[in-house]
Amino acid sequence: MESETTWIEQTQRGNPSAFGRLYEMYAERVYRYLVFRTQDAHVAEDLSAETFIKAFQNIRRYRIGRAPFGAWLFRIAHNVLIDHWRAATRRQTVAWEDMALVANGAAARDIAQVFTRAELAWGVAQLTDLQQQVIALRFSGECSIAETAQALGRSEEAIKDAQHKALAALRKHLAVGNLHGSKQTE
Amino acid sequence: MDTKHLLQECLDRLERGETLDQVLARYPAQREELGRLLVLATSLQRATPKMPEPAKARVRYELHGAMRAHTLGRGIAGWQTWLVRVALALVVVLALGGGTLVAAAETAPGKTFFPARAAFNETRARLATEPEAAIVLHLENAQDRVDDVRALKERGGLNEAPIFLMVGATENLMVALENNPRAANRATLERAQSLAQTERALLQDLKQTAPVERARHNADTLYQLSESWFPLLERLLAR
The missing domain is CATH 1.10.10 (Arc Repressor Mutant, subunit A)
Incomplete structure (x- = not known):
């Protein structure tokens, strides 16, 4: 059965259609990571294209086995995002549609309130940059701890630590936000 | 723990x-x-929202364009170029509803069935049994798409879809020429070259003047892609 490694090797040997398989495999995750970070679907679309084009152009530099391909790809996505923010005259934040969220079974309803996208977006914006990156990679990009660690150049322990601190801080920010009755959507 | x-x-x-x-x-x-x-x-x-299918198709299209431009620059084998071209053409047709052929022939840019008309003409060209006739149909279709883009630009209703269709039609012409290099006579090749030059100039213009930012962005990508048409045409004309 063909695997991710096979498609990478085929692309590196000059078969561009193999890269199409890698695109299909990672497009959703990369887009979700970028839309989480930019909160703008159109910008995320453009940056997704840029990420995959750069990945294709540089795939000969990727060394199989040194780091997971996903980590390498998300590192490119992160760099594309930084370039985008640098180029932008200001960092724009577009509100996500206010949409009721998710309870996950009785325990969730019992333990906590349900948050809207806007509340979450506001809460995440209060986190440190590293915490935001970890949250975006882990929960939007669906990266494993190992992929996240490689993508950010940190140890797995550091990522677990940042993940825990980010969620705890987010919880605190959202609690304070609700205490003051704020409904931040921008 | x-x-x-x-x-x-x-x-x-x-x-x-x-x-x-x-x-x-x-x-x-x-x-x-x-x-x-x-x-x-x-x-x-x-x-986090899921990636909408049209967005995935658009990124896929841009990626194919960049991949082809990149690999052509590295001098890859002709059959690989052809494969990417076919993929590119397929993406255009699939992304824009190429399956709908009904009532397609008489519609104009801006009307409901405009993408279907382009796909209908493309299908006619693909179904032509004689390579020479197919090349002429592809050429006419590509010329029509250029006219469509110009008309829409003048009306101020231009977005990226007709630009994709235009370049997709010319890409299909290039595939037909590459597959049947002896099927086109000199007059047809000169018409194809003239069309390619016109389209490239139009894309150059659209990079700056297209009314929608995304159309400008896509015109830029497609302009880079269009560079690859000329070595093929020059090679065929030199014979």
Whole structure:
């Protein structure tokens, strides 16, 4: 059965259609990571294209086995995002549609309130940059701890630590936000 | 075990398909603290929208264009170029509803069936049994798409879709020429070259003047792609 490694090797040997398989495999995750970070679907679309084009152009530099391909790809996505923010005259934040969220079974309803996208977006914006990156990679990009660690150049322990601190801080920010009755959507 | 490791263990269990209730039942002492964090984590996972299929198709299209431009620059084999071209053409047709052929022939730019008309003409060209006739049909279709883009630009209703169709039609012409290099006579090749030059100039203009930002961005990508048409045409004309 063909695997991710096979498609990478085929692309590196000059078969561009193999890269199409890698695109299909990672497009959703990369887009979700970028839309989480930019909160703008159109910008995320453009940056997704840029990420995959750069990945294709540089795939000969990727060394199989040194780091997971996903980590390498998300590192490119992160760099594309930084370039985008640098180029932008200001960092724009577009509100996500206010949409009721998710309870996950009785325990969730019992333990906590349900948050809207806007509340979450506001809460995440209060986190440190590293915490935001970890949250975006882990929960939007669906990266494993190992992929996240490689993508950010940190140890797995550091990522677990940042993940825990980010969620705890987010919880605190959202609690304070609700205490003051704020409904931040921008 | 400290909370950060417990948290990761719980996230792993959720990923493996356990429900939140099941996961929390394993850690009664930390149920409340872990529960709050896990609810947030699952909220975050579900808060990010999925990638819409048209967006995926558009990124795929841009990627194919860049891949082809990149690999052509490296001098890849002709059959590989052809494969990418076919993929590119397919994406155009699929992304824009190429299956709809009914009532397609008489529609104009801006009308409901405009993409279907382009696909209809493209299908006619593909079904032509004689390579020479197919090349002429591809050429006429590509010329029509250029006219469509010009008309829409003048009316101020231009977005990226007709630009994709225009370049897709010319790409199909190039595929037909590459597959049947002896089927086109000199007059047809000169018409194709003139069309390619006109289209490239139009794309150059659209990079600056297209009314929608995304259309300008796509025109830029497609302008780079169009560079690859000329070596083929010059090679055929030199024979």
